[in-house]
Structures are given as structure tokens and as C-alpha cells.
Amino acid sequence: MSSISFANIGSLVTNDETLGTGKIGELGGSGLQSAGMVIDNGRVTWVGNSADLPDADSRVDVGGQAIIPGFVDSHAHLMFAGDRAAEFSARMQGKPYSAGGIKTTVSATRAASDDELTANLRRLVAELHASGITTFETKSGYGLTVEDETRALRIAAAHTDETTFLGAHVVPAEFAERGQTGADEYVALVVGEMLAGAAEHAKWIDVFCDRGAFNLDQAREILTAGIAAGLAPRMHANQLENIGAIELAVELDCASADHCTHLSESDIELLAGSNTVATLLPGAEFSTRSPYPDARRLIDAGATVALATDCNPGSSYTTSMPFCIAVAVRDMGMSPDEALWSATAGGAAALRRKDVGHLGLGAAADFVILNAPSHQHLAYRPGVNLIGQTWRNGKPIEMQGHSHE
Numbered sequence: 001m002s003s004i005s006f007a008n009i010g011s012l013v014t015n016d017e018t019l020g021t022g023k024i025g026e027l028g029g030s031g032l033q034s035a036g037m038v039i040d041n042g043r044v045t046w047v048g049n050s051a052d053l054p055d056a057d058s059r060v061d062v063g064g065q066a067i068i069p070g071f072v073d074s075h076a077h078l079m080f081a082g083d084r085a086a087e088f089s090a091r092m093q094g095k096p097y098s099a100g101g102i103k104t105t106v107s108a109t110r111a112a113s114d115d116e117l118t119a120n121l122r123r124l125v126a127e128l129h130a131s132g133i134t135t136f137e138t139k140s141g142y143g144l145t146v147e148d149e150t151r152a153l154r155i156a157a158a159h160t161d162e163t164t165f166l167g168a169h170v171v172p173a174e175f176a177e178r179g180q181t182g183a184d185e186y187v188a189l190v191v192g193e194m195l196a197g198a199a200e201h202a203k204w205i206d207v208f209c210d211r212g213a214f215n216l217d218q219a220r221e222i223l224t225a226g227i228a229a230g231l232a233p234r235m236h237a238n239q240l241e242n243i244g245a246i247e248l249a250v251e252l253d254c255a256s257a258d259h260c261t262h263l264s265e266s267d268i269e270l271l272a273g274s275n276t277v278a279t280l281l282p283g284a285e286f287s288t289r290s291p292y293p294d295a296r297r298l299i300d301a302g303a304t305v306a307l308a309t310d311c312n313p314g315s316s317y318t319t320s321m322p323f324c325i326a327v328a329v330r331d332m333g334m335s336p337d338e339a340l341w342s343a344t345a346g347g348a349a350a351l352r353r354k355d356v357g358h359l360g361l362g363a364a365a366d367f368v369i370l371n372a373p374s375h376q377h378l379a380y381r382p383g384v385n386l387i388g389q390t391w392r393n394g395k396p397i398e399m400q401g402h403s404h405e
């Protein structure tokens with residue numbers, strides 16, 4: 001591979017606090033002083049003022065547009081079939097969201113062929129790229145049998161390093177109909193045969209610990225078994241209700257506690273004093289017409305906050321990180337700088353990755369050239385597609401419907 005220089009960057013966000021100004025390390029952005037960047041062999045090798053740009057094998061003039069790190073989507077559920085548009089319509093007309101709707105997608109996913117699941121994943125990954133996402137996590141959780149969870153993770157692992165076993169998404173109907181006994185049997189299956197099949201293809205283990213899903217004792221058993229099998233823990237916590245999941249997430253050193261919609265003061269203190277990232281998923285509150293989490297409280301307390309899409313067919317069917325940023329700024333108390341940081345470096349922290357989510361020296365050359373002079377436009381111009389070009393591993397990703405296998 002050869003080196004490429006980028007000249008006349010109106011605003012370059014590096015997320016390197018030692019560069020530029022503020023927490024996002026923004027360079028350029030004021031009048032004549034535009035920024036420059038050089039990448040080589042898939043890595044960032046130089047950032048500074050455009051006027052000082054070193055020679056490279058080729059040169060791209062960005063013409064005053066902004067460059068930001070590629071978004072890191074640390075929470076998505078992409079291994080599914082079918083959709084739930086009718087359920088969404090009903091909900092918007094007053095029917096409340098509960099964890100039970102997941103069962104519709106479980107039936108469709110079990111009935112789908114491997115090729116259908118793969119094609120749906122590829123379609124969604126193309127959408128992620130088109131929204132500026134360069135690293136994504138995906139969970140299983142719509143198979144809920146040993147075979148279906150294993151195949152979801154096997155297919156996912158061919159498309160991302162960040163695969164998460166979520167056998168404990170919901171107790172499937174064939175177990176739930178037998179009440180507590182059935183639920184106990186399902187947990188035993190998850191920590192036994194299902195985990196054994198999934199572990200080979202998964203990096204993470206996750207549990208939906210909430211009202212109507214898995215309780216604290218079950219969550220502890222499942223996460224502890226996952227850790228023993230070599231997986232790292234993360235959790236769906238406090239989306240619908242506060243049943244004490246944050247304490248467990250921090251105790252088990254989960255990389256991330258996701259949703260964090262209902263938090264007590266002590267939950268916030270616990271998160272702030274831990275390595276557990278609070279991952280906020282505004283698409284879920286938007287699509288279930290629920291109150292948003294309070295990002296401001298978390299940030300002011302010193303917690304690390306990530307923003308992710310939660311893309312799933314039930315409660316957040318969006319692949320758009322700019323949409324999540326706009327909502328976080330408008331309704332969750334975040335500044336445009338904070339929202340951008342959370343959607344990039346915050347997501348990387350939630351995946352415990354140091355190579356992505358920033359454009360400091362040595363970082364992966366994963367970035368977005370915006371059709372805008374600064375990242376502030378992402379929230380300032382909601383619903384407008386400002387993703388000019390998404391680059392990953394030092395190469396532009398072809399979007400616009402060109403398929404290449």
C-alpha cells in the first residue's frame with residue numbers, strides 16, 4: 001500500500017487530546033488554518049496543519065470539508081430475519097413496548113436459511129458503512145437454540161471481530177410456557193450446551209437483565225459462565241426498569257452497561273468510578289416513545305459514555321449514527337463535541353479497543369469525510385445525509401449500491 005495525504009481539511013477531529021483543542025482534539029476549523037493528515041499502510045502516520053503536509057504517494061484535496069474518526073457502533077443486533085413494522089405502527093398508536101415482541105423475530109430467524117441471514121447482515125453492514133460506521137459489534141439472540149445461536153455467531157464472525165453471544169436475550173416461548181421451571185431449564189441450556197457452541201465464534205457475552213427478561217441471579221450465572229469460557233462480559237442494563245443491573249455490571253467489570261435509561265445516583269457513582277462504559281441507545285427510546293437516558297448527569301459525574309445504534313428489528317431499527325448523535329444532542333443533554341466523542345472514542349472504549357475511534361498517530365485509518373465543514377452539522381442538520389465518504393483500513397468503501405463480493 002502507498003501513502004495518501006489529505007489536504008485542506010476544514011476540521012479534523014482526532015480524539016487525541018494532545019492535539020488541537022478540547023477533548024476531541026480538533027485541528028483546523030478556523031478560517032485559513034486548515035488541517036492535514038497522512039495515512040500509510042492502513043494507519044494514520046501524520047496529522048497537523050495542511051500548510052505543513054509532507055509529501056505522499058497520492059494526495060486528496062478535501063476542499064474544506066471535515067474529517068472525523070469512523071463511528072464505532074458498540075451495540076447492534078444484526079443477526080435476524082423479517083421485520084416488525086406492524087408492531088411499530090401499533091406501538092405508535094398506544095400499545096406499550098415489552099420484551100416479548102422479540103419472539104416474533106425469533107420465529108422468523110429460525111425459519112431463515114444461512115444465505116438469507118448472511119444477505120440480511122450484508123445489507124445492514126452496507127447501511128452502517130453509509131452512515132459512517134467503520135467498526136461494529138453484533139449480537140446473536142434471535143435463534144435461542146444451540147444450533148441457531150451458533151450459526152448466527154459463525155456468520156457474524158465472518159464480518160466483524162466484535163461478536164457477542166446473547167443467548168440470554170429472552171426466554172423462548174417453548175421454555176417460557178412452563179413458567180419458572182422452563183426458565184431455569186433455559187438458563188441451564190444457555191450456560192451449558194449453547195455457550196459451548198457459541199464460544200468458538202464469540203468474543204463477548206451479554207444478558208438482557210431487566211423486567212420481563214433475566215433477573216440478577218440468572219444474569220450473574222450466565223455472565224460468570226461466559227467469563228469462565230473465555231468471553232468478556234457486557235450487559236443490557238436498566239432499559240425498562242432499575243432492578244440493580246448496574247451494580248452487577250460494575251462488579252463483573254463489564255466493558256459496557258447498555259441502555260442506562262433508569263439510573264439511581266449510586267448507579268451513576270458506580271459507573272463513574274469503574275471501567276464500565278455507559279452505552280446509551282437513543283434509537284430505542286425514540287422507537288418506543290420512552291424517556292431518554294440523561295447523558296448530562298453521567299458525563300458530569302465523570303462516567304465514560306458511548307452512543308450506539310442498537311440496530312434491531314423491534315425497538316430501534318436504525319443503522320444511522322448521525323441520527324443517534326442528533327437525538328443525543330437534542331434530547332439527552334450532550335454537546336455536539338460530546339456526542340461525536342461518544343459515537344467514536346466512547347464506542348471504542350465500550351469494546352475495549354485502542355486502535356479505532358480516534359485518528360491519533362498509529363490509529364487505524366478508519367474515518368469519514370463529511371459533506372460539511374464541521375462535525376457540528378451532524379446534529380445541526382438532522383436527517384440530512386452528510387456522510388461523504390467512509391474510509392476503512394486506509395481505503396474508501398464503495399457505497400451507492402455497487403456490490404463486490
Ligand SMILES: [Zn+2]
Nearest residue numbers: 075077236310
Ligand atoms: Zn440491545
